Amino acid sequence: MRGDAMTEPQLLHEAVVIERIQESPVIFTLRLSFTDPELQAGYRFEPGQFNMVGLYGVGQSPISIVSDPQDERLLDHTIRGLGRVTLGLSRLAAGDRVGLRGPYGRGWPLAQAQGRDIVLITGGLGCAPAVSVIRYVLRRRERFGYLTILQGVKHADDLIWRRQYAQWSAFPDVHVGLAADVGAPGWFGVVGPVTALFDQAPIRAGSLVMMCGPEIMMRVVAAELVRRGIDENDMWLSMERNMHCATGLCGHCQIGPHFVCRDGPVFRYPELKALLGERGF
Amino acid sequence: MAATGFLLRSHLQDLLDALVAVGYRCVGPQVRDGAVCYDTLREAADLPWGWRDAQNPGTYRLRQTGGAYAFAWANGPQGLKPLLFAPRELLQTSIRAPDGGLRFAAPVASVGAMAVVGVRACDLAALRLLDQHFIGGFVPDPHYAARRADLFLIAVHCSHPAATCFCVSTGDGPRAEQGFDLALGETEAGFVVFAGSAAGAGLAERLPLRPAQAAEEAFVDAALADAVKAQTRSLPSRDLRAGLFGNLRHPRWEAVASRCLSCGNCTAVCPTCFCHGEGEEVAADGASSARYRQWDSCFTQEHSAIHGMVIRADTRQRYRQWLTHKLGSWHGQYGRSGCVGCGRCITWCPVGIDITEEAAAVCAGTP
Numbered sequence: 187m188r189g190d191a192m193t194e195p196q197l198l199h200e201a202v203v204i205e206r207i208q209e210s211p212v213i214f215t216l217r218l219s220f221t222d223p224e225l226q227a228g229y230r231f232e233p234g235q236f237n238m239v240g241l242y243g244v245g246q247s248p249i250s251i252v253s254d255p256q257d258e259r260l261l262d263h264t265i266r267g268l269g270r271v272t273l274g275l276s277r278l279a280a281g282d283r284v285g286l287r288g289p290y291g292r293g294w295p296l297a298q299a300q301g302r303d304i305v306l307i308t309g310g311l312g313c314a315p316a317v318s319v320i321r322y323v324l325r326r327r328e329r330f331g332y333l334t335i336l337q338g339v340k341h342a343d344d345l346i347w348r349r350q351y352a353q354w355s356a357f358p359d360v361h362v363g364l365a366a367d368v369g370a371p372g373w374f375g376v377v378g379p380v381t382a383l384f385d386q387a388p389i390r391a392g393s394l395v396m397m398c399g400p401e402i403m404m405r406v407v408a409a410e411l412v413r414r415g416i417d418e419n420d421m422w423l424s425m426e427r428n429m430h431c432a433t434g435l436c437g438h439c440q441i442g443p444h445f446v447c448r449d450g451p452v453f454r455y456p457e458l459k460a461l462l463g464e465r466g467f
Numbered sequence: 468m469a470a471t472g473f474l475l476r477s478h479l480q481d482l483l484d485a486l487v488a489v490g491y492r493c494v495g496p497q498v499r500d501g502a503v504c505y506d507t508l509r510e511a512a513d514l515p516w517g518w519r520d521a522q523n524p525g526t527y528r529l530r531q532t533g534g535a536y537a538f539a540w541a542n543g544p545q546g547l548k549p550l551l552f553a554p555r556e557l558l559q560t561s562i563r564a565p566d567g568g569l570r571f572a573a574p575v576a577s578v579g580a581m582a583v584v585g586v587r588a589c590d591l592a593a594l595r596l597l598d599q600h601f602i603g604g605f606v607p608d609p610h611y612a613a614r615r616a617d618l619f620l621i622a623v624h625c626s627h628p629a630a631t632c633f634c635v636s637t638g639d640g641p642r643a644e645q646g647f648d649l650a651l652g653e654t655e656a657g658f659v660v661f662a663g664s665a666a667g668a669g670l671a672e673r674l675p676l677r678p679a680q681a682a683e684e685a686f687v688d689a690a691l692a693d694a695v696k697a698q699t700r701s702l703p704s705r706d707l708r709a710g711l712f713g714n715l716r717h718p719r720w721e722a723v724a725s726r727c728l729s730c731g732n733c734t735a736v737c738p739t740c741f742c743h744g745e746g747e748e749v750a751a752d753g754a755s756s757a758r759y760r761q762w763d764s765c766f767t768q769e770h771s772a773i774h775g776m777v778i779r780a781d782t783r784q785r786y787r788q789w790l791t792h793k794l795g796s797w798h799g800q801y802g803r804s805g806c807v808g809c810g811r812c813i814t815w816c817p818v819g820i821d822i823t824e825e826a827a828a829v830c831a832g833t834p
């Protein structure tokens with residue numbers, strides 16, 4: 187964060203939409219850049235961290251940063267248009283302005299992942315925080331071991347970004363597995379829960395696991411991985427909660443003692459184990 | 468702590484005048500709408516002289532006894548919280564130029580130095596927790612910090628706890644032990660004065676104090692000892708993490724939820740509850756927009772809503788969140804329970820739910 191974060195921790199800064207990309211009927215990417223070149227040049231983040239993106243007169247939403255941390259020109263935000271802020275953002279075009287503040291939170295443990303196999307397990311309707319990791323690893327292929335990407339969806343039709351999965355699986359030492367609880371004609375993946383992919387996937391002891399998606403799914407997956415010899419301390423989860431401030435003050439994002447905006451959104455599994463998937467937390 | 472001196476009751480106005488002379492706006496307890504509330508205080512005569520309170524689960528009554536004391540009552544609904552963490556605060560303004568350009572500013576209101584008279588031990592403990600939350604974290608809150616910076620605190624040792632008070636069991640009262648500039652122990656004739664900081668000692672020098680007599684100090688000690696004995700409520704332990712998180716499915720949660728209205732009164736009067744929500748208000752001409760924050764409560768639906776789902780959809784989960792946070796998760800966040808035993812949530816709950824009873828019921832049987 188900038189030096190003035192101490193006195194103006196919540197201040198938005200103007201950013202301009204450089205490009206807007208439609209990824210699927212409801213998903214789009216805004217490529218943003220701070221209009222203050224100094225601010226843009228000094229901005230540093232880690233995959234898994236997020237920004238608060240402010241739509242003038244409407245509000246602010248926490249959105250993961252999916253561009254590469256070494257790209258000094260652009261900050262990519264891939265967004266699903268759902269409610270007031272995100273649908274408003276979906277109507278923006280190149281040249282439009284937004285407010286931006288961040289980055290916030292703790293990102294993925296990429297330093298720890300160096301030289302190791304990585305297993306990424308995602309569930310539900312796409313998962314922006316996971317995309318940032320996949321791209322990061324693929325751009326630095328030699329620094330990491332085998333990359334396994336497992337994605338589970340409820341219904342086969344829910345799978346978005348089919349194209350991306352195909353592209354990713356073309357990289358060396360990458361395994362992609364797709365599962366749908368409910369199949370559909372032409373479904374090329376497995377029918378069943380995401381854990382049904384584990385037998386075919388190269389999940390080796392010593393792998394570092396990163397997950398995001400429904401909490402019940404993550405709880406089931408974590409238990410299954412423990413059975414397969416993965417150390418609980420090598421499992422990391424990205425969490426989602428209501429957020430207003432992103433600075434550990436408003437209290438909305440709490441899970442037990444954790445403030446997701448500050449202590450997360452990425453957590454080590456043992457930190458959350460007791461409350462993961464526990465309704466009401 | 469050795470007494471600094473004794474201030475005759477007739478000289479209490481000198482204390483307010485001395486504070487004003489060194490630049491403070493004085494705030495103190497006064498009877499407003501049937502309750503003791505904090506408001507700007509100019510005349511010592513406006514303090515709640517002779518008033519006594521009766522507090523019980525769901526009820527609060529004041530009566531005038533004609534007695535000589537100004538502070539013979541336990542805390543009303545407000546603590547220091549509303550004075551430092553304002554119920555509503557402007558966070559940011561956005562201005563949109565005709566070309567679509569956006570300019571943002573984050574003004575911090577200048578509030579000036581404030582002296583608060585009559586602060587109780589439980590509220591000093593709550594203040595330490597609010598300090599940890601709002602200015603001890605990695606991103607200090609500039610609004611709270613501005614109000615906190617020039618704060619002069621005049622505590623009063625609590626001699627008349629309410630039936631709802633349980634600060635003895637949380638370790639936070641009734642004697643004001645730390646965190647004040649001056650503390651007063653009230654007697655029939657006036658106040659034994661204790662200085663708790665250099666600023667407090669400096670102010671004491673401006674007051675017409677005479678030495679405190681041993682009998683006056685003993686009277687204050689005896690009143691505090693009586694106040695300890697008068698408390699009947701207590702929490703089962705100062706750390707209830709195991710008892711609460713080990714009993715998340717206890718039937719008591721369902722039972723309390725059947726009474727709880729999810730109104731959020733408890734969180735509003737609690738001196739340590741810090742939750743707030745942010746919202747945007749656009750000016751009529753559309754050229755500017757303001758972002759405000761406002762007190763929020765974990766008892767509302769919006770508090771935990773994420774798109775397409777509400778994490779805490781029912782009252783059982785909300786009451787459980789409140790209690791497990793207040794008496795449990797606070798330990799992980801701020802090193803102690805978030806409850807200072809002020810009893811406000813018991814008094815101001817419209818249906819009289821008692822946090823000490825609920826905690827005891829859920830934790831019963833857990834060591």
Ligand SMILES: Cc1cc2nc3c(=O)[nH]c(=O)nc-3n(C[C@H](O)[C@H](O)[C@H](O)COP(=O)(O)OP(=O)(O)OC[C@H]3O[C@@H](n4cnc5c(N)ncnc54)[C@H](O)[C@@H]3O)c2cc1C
Nearest residue numbers: 247248249250265266269270271272314427428429773774
């Ligand atoms: C750390 C983090 C990273 C995220 N990254 C992305 C991302 O990269 N791409 C993406 O499309 N979405 C992401 N989300 C979800 C996104 O923030 C919400 O979809 C968005 O806030 C919804 O706001 P809205 O006004 O459009 O919806 P509404 O339903 O109108 O929102 C109303 C209110 O609910 C809150 N809210 C609703 N849903 C969420 C939610 N899921 N998380 C937090 N607050 C919510 C909003 O802050 C707002 O106060 C992320 C969420 C978190 C917590």
Ligand code: SF4
Nearest residue numbers: 737806807809810812
């Ligand atoms: S939980 Fe109740 S008794 Fe404890 S500090 Fe808050 S209002 Fe006071």
Ligand code: SF4
Nearest residue numbers: 727728730731733816
């Ligand atoms: S416990 Fe009482 S004050 Fe708190 S939300 Fe329930 S009914 Fe309201």
Ligand code: FES
Nearest residue numbers: 432435436437447
């Ligand atoms: S979003 Fe406000 S405390 Fe985390």
